[in-house]
Amino acid sequence: MKLTRRDAIGALSAAGITALAGCESFGGDGTETESGDGTDTAGGGGGATMALAEVLYPSEAEVTEAYLDTYLYSRMVDEDAYRSELEAGIETLDSLAQEADGSPFADLSVDQRVNLIEDTDLRSGDSVPDGTDIQRVNYHLIDELLFAFYASPTGGELVGNTNPRGWPGGFGYVPNGGPQ
Amino acid sequence: MSGSQSSGSVDRTPVEGADVCVVGSGPAGAHVAHSLASEGHSVVVLEAGERFDMESRVDRMKAQIHPEHGVDEIWDMGGDRDAYTSSGELEIPLNKRRVKGIGGTSLHWGGVTPRFREKDFEMQTRHGVGVDWPISYSDLQPYYAEVEQEIGVKGPDDAPHQPPREADYPMDAMPLSFTDQLFAEAGDAIDVDVQSAPMAINDGTYDRNQCLGYGTCEHVCPSGAKYTAERHVDKAEREGATVIDRVPVQRLEHGPDGEAVTAAVYVTPDGTEHRQQADVFVAAAGAYETPRLLLLSDSEQYPDGLANSSGTVGRYFLDHPTGGVIGLLPEQETHQDEYGPVISSVIYQYYEGEALSERGAINMMLINVAGESPAEMAMRSSAIGDDLLAQIDGQYGNTIGVIMNVEMLPDADNRLTLDESTTDNHGNPVPEISLDAGDYALNAVETGQQVGQELVEEMGGNVLFQGGNLDLSPDEMIEDSKGGYHPMGGTRMGTDPETSVVDSNLKAHDLSNLYIASGGVFPTAGAANPTLTIMALARRCGEHIHDNEF
Numbered sequence: 001m002k003l004t005r006r007d008a009i010g011a012l013s014a015a016g017i018t019a020l021a022g023c024e025s026f027g028g029d030g031t032e033t034e035s036g037d038g039t040d041t042a043g044g045g046g047g048a049t050m051a052l053a054e055v056l057y058p059s060e061a062e063v064t065e066a067y068l069d070t071y072l073y074s075r076m077v078d079e080d081a082y083r084s085e086l087e088a089g090i091e092t093l094d095s096l097a098q099e100a101d102g103s104p105f106a107d108l109s110v111d112q113r114v115n116l117i118e119d120t121d122l123r124s125g126d127s128v129p130d131g132t133d134i135q136r137v138n139y140h141l142i143d144e145l146l147f148a149f150y151a152s153p154t155g156g157e158l159v160g161n162t163n164p165r166g167w168p169g170g171f172g173y174v175p176n177g178g179p180q
Numbered sequence: 181m182s183g184s185q186s187s188g189s190v191d192r193t194p195v196e197g198a199d200v201c202v203v204g205s206g207p208a209g210a211h212v213a214h215s216l217a218s219e220g221h222s223v224v225v226l227e228a229g230e231r232f233d234m235e236s237r238v239d240r241m242k243a244q245i246h247p248e249h250g251v252d253e254i255w256d257m258g259g260d261r262d263a264y265t266s267s268g269e270l271e272i273p274l275n276k277r278r279v280k281g282i283g284g285t286s287l288h289w290g291g292v293t294p295r296f297r298e299k300d301f302e303m304q305t306r307h308g309v310g311v312d313w314p315i316s317y318s319d320l321q322p323y324y325a326e327v328e329q330e331i332g333v334k335g336p337d338d339a340p341h342q343p344p345r346e347a348d349y350p351m352d353a354m355p356l357s358f359t360d361q362l363f364a365e366a367g368d369a370i371d372v373d374v375q376s377a378p379m380a381i382n383d384g385t386y387d388r389n390q391c392l393g394y395g396t397c398e399h400v401c402p403s404g405a406k407y408t409a410e411r412h413v414d415k416a417e418r419e420g421a422t423v424i425d426r427v428p429v430q431r432l433e434h435g436p437d438g439e440a441v442t443a444a445v446y447v448t449p450d451g452t453e454h455r456q457q458a459d460v461f462v463a464a465a466g467a468y469e470t471p472r473l474l475l476l477s478d479s480e481q482y483p484d485g486l487a488n489s490s491g492t493v494g495r496y497f498l499d500h501p502t503g504g505v506i507g508l509l510p511e512q513e514t515h516q517d518e519y520g521p522v523i524s525s526v527i528y529q530y531y532e533g534e535a536l537s538e539r540g541a542i543n544m545m546l547i548n549v550a551g552e553s554p555a556e557m558a559m560r561s562s563a564i565g566d567d568l569l570a571q572i573d574g575q576y577g578n579t580i581g582v583i584m585n586v587e588m589l590p591d592a593d594n595r596l597t598l599d600e601s602t603t604d605n606h607g608n609p610v611p612e613i614s615l616d617a618g619d620y621a622l623n624a625v626e627t628g629q630q631v632g633q634e635l636v637e638e639m640g641g642n643v644l645f646q647g648g649n650l651d652l653s654p655d656e657m658i659e660d661s662k663g664g665y666h667p668m669g670g671t672r673m674g675t676d677p678e679t680s681v682v683d684s685n686l687k688a689h690d691l692s693n694l695y696i697a698s699g700g701v702f703p704t705a706g707a708a709n710p711t712l713t714i715m716a717l718a719r720r721c722g723e724h725i726h727d728n729e730f
Binding site for chain 2: 055056057058059114117123124126127128139143146147149150151155156158159160161162163164165166167168169170171172173174175178179
C-alpha cells in the first residue's frame with residue numbers, strides 16, 4: 001500500500017487544513033527548499049520525518065515523500081507555530097540519534113531507529129504540546145503522523161474501518177447496508 | 181448603540197436604553213434573546229466566555245481524540261475562572277460538562293433532542309413521587325414544535341414511546357447504524373423496541389453545513405452540522421440584539437425598594453466593571469451558574485441571596501445519573517465510528533409505566549462509538565509499526581454499547597451552595613455541588629443495565645463493562661460514565677412562593693422584572709435529554725415577556 005499525495009490531502013482535509021498552496025517538496029536532507037509558490041520553506045526535514053514515519057507506520061504502508069511533504073508542508077503553511085515545532089522536533093530526533101549512534105536520525109538503520117524509540121521516552125513517555133523536547137516530539141511529530149494515518153481511511157481500512165473517527169467521510173455510512 | 185464589535189477592537193460598554201438584559205448565551209439565553217429581538221425589543225446579551233471561531237474546531241476535535249487531553253481542555257475550561265467544589269455522593273466533573281462561550285454548553289452537547297413526556301409534568305399525580313410542574317405537556321407542546329423547527333431535528337414521526345406530536349419532524353429520521361441494526365434484531369427477539377433518536381443534526385435540509393461524519397458530535401462538531409445555540413445568537417444579532425462576550429456578570433443589583441433588578445454588574449477582560457441597566461432581566465447562565473449568581477447577589481434586603489425568600493435557591497438540584505453497558509461480540513464486526521453521529525437510536529420503552537412509582541424513567545442511547553477509535557488507540561499505545569497495527573487490530577472492531585440517563589427525585593438536600601473557602605479569578609466564592617441520587621435512580625440504573633446486558637447476550641456477546649455513577653465508585657468509572665451532563669433544578673418553578681423560585685412563566689416570585697430561563701427551573705428531572713425542553717421553556721418565557729412586560 002503506497003501512501004500517496006492523495007492520501008495526504010485526504011488527511012489534511014480531515015485536519016481542516018485547506019492551504020495546499022503549490023507545495024513541491026522538502027529537501028530530503030532537511031535543507032531549505034523553495035515551494036511552488038515561491039515561499040521559502042525552512043528545512044521541514046523530509047528525511048527525518050520519512051525515517052520516523054517508516055518505523056511508526058506498518059510495513060505494508062509504503063511511505064512516500066509526496067505523502068509527507070504534502071501533509072507536513074501544508075500544516076506548516078497553515079500554522080506558523082507548527083513549522084517551528086516540526087523543526088525543533090527534528091533537531092531533538094537528530095540530537096538523540098547523534099548521542100546514541102553518531103548519525104542524524106535520517107541516516108540510522110531501521111533497527112537503530114526502533115532501538116532509539118524503545119530506549120528513550122519517544123512513544124513511551126508523555127505527549128505534551130509544550131513539554132520537554134521529547135514530549136513535544138511525541139505530541140507534534142509522532143502523534144501527528146499517527147493521527148494522519150489512523151484517523152483516515154488509509155490506516156482505518158487496515159483494521160476494518162473506512163470512516164474512522166476524526167475523518168469527515170460522510171454521514172450515516174453503514175457497511176454493506178448492515179449486518180447480513 | 182454601543183456594545184457592538186468593530187474592526188480592531190470590541191466595545192464592551194453597556195447598551196443604553198436596553199429593554200431586556202439576558203445573562204448567558206447558551207440554548208436558553210439564545211432563544212429568549214432571539215424571541216424578544218424578533219419582536220423589536222432592544223436586547224443585550226452578556227456572556228462570560230468568548231466567541232469561538234469555526235476555524236479552531238478541527239484542532240478541538242483533534243484534542244478530543246488525543247488521549248492526553250481532557251474533555252475540559254477542548255473548550256478551554258478550567259483554571260481559577262471555573263473553579264468549583266464537588267462534595268456529595270456523586271462526583272461531578274463540572275468543567276468536563278459545561279462550556280463558557282457564545283452558544284454555551286451546546287457547543288459540546290450530543291445533539292439528542294427528545295421532548296419530555298406528559299408524565300414528566302405530573303409525577304406526583306400519576307406516580308405519587310416528586311412534584312407536579314405548574315405547567316403541563318400541552319402548555320409546552322407548541323413551543324417544542326417551534327424549537328424543533330428552529331433548530332432542525334431529525335426524528336421518527338411514527339415511532340412508539342413518544343409524546344403526542346402535532347406534526348412531522350422537520351427532517352427525516354436518522355437511518356439505523358450498523359450496531360443499531362444489531363440492537364434492533366436482538367430487541368425483536370426479547371421484545372425491546374429500538375427506534376431512531378431525535379437529533380439536532382443537519383442532513384442538508386437546513387441552511388448550515390450538513391454532517392460530514394467526523395464522529396465527534398460530542399464534544400465538538402467541526403462541520404457545524406450539529407445545532408449549537410450560536411445559530412440563535414447570530415439570529416438575535418441580525419434582529420438587532422447586542423451580544424457582548426467575555427463579560428462575566430458578578431451580581432445583579434436591585435433598587436432601594438427591593439422590588440426590581442436595576443443592573444447586571446459585569447467585568448470586561450481588562451478588569452473594568454460596568455453596570456448594564458434594563459427594564460427586564462433574564463438570568464440564563466445555566467443550572468450551575470444561575471443559582472450561584474443569585475446567591476452572589478445577596479444584599480441587606482436579601483441576605484440569603486436574590487429571589488431566595490423561599491430558601492430554595494440552589495436546592496432540589498437534579499442531574500441524570502448514568503449507567504452503561506459495553507459489550508464484546510467475538511464473532512461480529514461492529515463497525516464502530518464509521519457511521520458519523522455518535523448516537524442514532526434509542527430505547528424509550530422504559531420511560532413510562534407503572535414501574536415509575538418504584539424507579540425512575542430510563543433513557544437508553546445506543547452509541548456508535550463504543551470504545552476508542554483507531555487513532556486514539558494508536559496515540560495511547562507505545563508500540564510502533566506492525567506491532568502497533570496488530571495491537572489496534574486486536575482491540576478495535578467488536579465492541580458495542582448502550583449508555584443511559586435515568587430519573588432521580590427532587591430532594592431539598594441536593595443543592596448548590598457557595599464554597600466560601602475558594603474563590604474564582606474575580607474573588608467570588610465558587611459553586612459547590614452536593615448530590616446524592618437515591619434509590620429511585622439506582623433502581624432505574626439496575627433495570628436499564630439488565631436490559632443492556634440481555635441485549636448484548638442475545639447478540640452472542642459478553643459484557644465488558646457495566647456500571648454508572650450510582651453503582652461504581654468514581655475510581656472505577658470511565659470519565660464518560662460520571663454524571664453532571666444534565667444539571668437541572670436549583671431555581672425550580674412552582675405556584676407556591678414558599679417552595680419555589682419562579683412561577684410558571686419563569687418570573688421570580690420575589691422580583692417584578694427578573695426571569696430565569698434554564699434547566700434550573702425544572703421541578704423534576706425526567707430522563708430525557710433536557711436541552712430541547714430548556715429551549716422550549718425559553719421561547720415560552722420570551723413570548724410571555726413580550727406580551728406582559730412592554
